[in-house]
Amino acid sequence: MSIPVYTQIVEAIKEKINSGQLKPGDAIDSENTLCKTFSASRMTVRKGLAILAREGYIYSIPGKGNFVKQPDLTKYIINYDEMSNTINIVDKTQLLEVNIIMPDDELANSLQVTKRKNLIRIKRLFFTEGNPVAYDVKYLLYQRGMPIVEKEIQHATFPEMLAKTTPIYGLKKEIIIYAQAPDDEMKYYLNIYDELPLLVVEQKLYDKDNKPMGLGITSYRGDYIKLKGINQ
Amino acid sequence: MSIPVYTQIVEAIKEKINSGQLKPGDAIDSENTLCKTFSASRMTVRKGLAILAREGYIYSIPGKGNFVKQPDLTKYIINYDEMSNTINIVDKTQLLEVNIIMPDDELANSLQVTKRKNLIRIKRLFFTEGNPVAYDVKYLLYQRGMPIVEKEIQHATFPEMLAKTTPIYGLKKEIIIYAQAPDDEMKYYLNIYDELPLLVVEQKLYDKDNKPMGLGITSYRGDYIKLKGINQ
DNA sequence: CAGTGGTCTAGACCACAGC
DNA sequence: CTGTGGTCTAGACCACTGC
Secondary structure: OOOOHHHHHHHHHHHHHHOOOOOOOOOOOOOHHHHHOOOOOHHHHHHHHHHHHHHEEEEEEOOOEEOOOOOOOOOEEOOOOOEEOOOEOOOOOEEEEEEEEEOOOOHHHHHHOOOOEEEEEEEEEEEOOOEEEEEEEEEOOOOOOOOOOHHHOOOHHHHHHHHHHOOOOOOOOEEEEEEEEOOOHHHOOOOOOOOOOEEEEEEEEEEEOOEEEEEEEEEEEEHHHOOEEEOO | OOOHHHHHHHHOOOOOOHOOOOOOOOOOHHHHHHHHHHHOOOHHHHHHHHHHHOOOOOEOOOOOOOEEOOOOOOOOOOOOEEEEEOOOOOEEEEEEEEEOOOOOOHHHOOOOOOOEEEEEEEEEEEEEEEEEEEEEEEEEOOOOOOOOOHHHHHHHOHHHHHHHHOOOOOOEEEEEEEEEEOHHHHHHHOOOOOOOOOOEEEEEEEEEOOEEEEEEEEEEEEEOOOOOEEEE
């Protein structure tokens, strides 16, 4: 058989769990027992168990055993990037403003800086087939080497803006998603004349020491965005 | 040192990547080289590399080597459940309707059933401190043992409704998030008198063979919901 | 105390890359 | 052909659990 032994172990245990033979909290056969059952060495058995643990099927308690885990029914993975979503792709961007500003209380608090710290503010409009679909504002802590060259920021996504001055590994990210009615400025920029709502996505980036590096707020016309999340 | 050798290997390579010594696409020292560098056996080195691969730092090409991976800057994890979000928790639910219905074209297509297949439709209202905050509709394929007991479904989340008749392991889930203006029915149920938009979350559940098991549509008052996603 | 999982070794054979 | 990663073994010692 060309199927690795550890895969066979994984599948056998998954089957026991999926079929209900093993329920959450139940103990799995001990590693030594599995060694005998599958005529495998302990390292091979442990490799299979590690895969099951990674996939959320089991957990282990040292000195006691391996147990079936209560699955997490609330977890979803979403791939978010300002320029593309499930129903639309941004094909043009327009730079409205690049400025150095001083933060107000809320912004200073959000980025954990004093009100005297200079920030870069970038405002952009996103278009699809000639129609404005989103209004985008970014606030970045100024750093040496920060790209203020218009060409470099006009089409960049948020992590790309920071990638040139901050190591992108260890970068922590956060998004907040909510619905909002457009104010007059949004209605003007996004050509909204009726009751069309906005979907707003706030992005916050932290360096590997959890220091906030920037805040982005992207307001999408509600008819041009759907976000999709899947499990695993 | 009580830190496991494989952890030391992981940290050493992470540091090389975070500091920029190793860039995406670069080859990592071969496993045999790492064995010598860390005076460790190959299995120990491989355990460290497996962790780095799982965390998205590296990938391997058999016969060639291990390489630094381009990090995925778009991936977020969101914990979604109808009853609670970043700014609100549902503390009361009201069952509006439990019915057997025949699907229209759109629904039959979405659930991959014929129009003659019976579906269960459940309509609920969610409240927080006495105020209606969300309107919730679920469509379920009828199965033996399906809970139509009101007590059992009134407060259940979507996966919980299915958990009694379907194994929850291997369950695949999908959510679609978008903003929408409320229609008159929504305005009535959710006490909306002004331009408040809705945030709509559609949930679709599939069994382990990718057969759709149910569709849920939850429409939240925009001022009572924010969804949060983080990386890793 | 025996049994459990956590770590680790020093070998082995294989399929595959690239010269 | 050598070097690479992928799989696997048969031991070992440790810390912890529960009797």
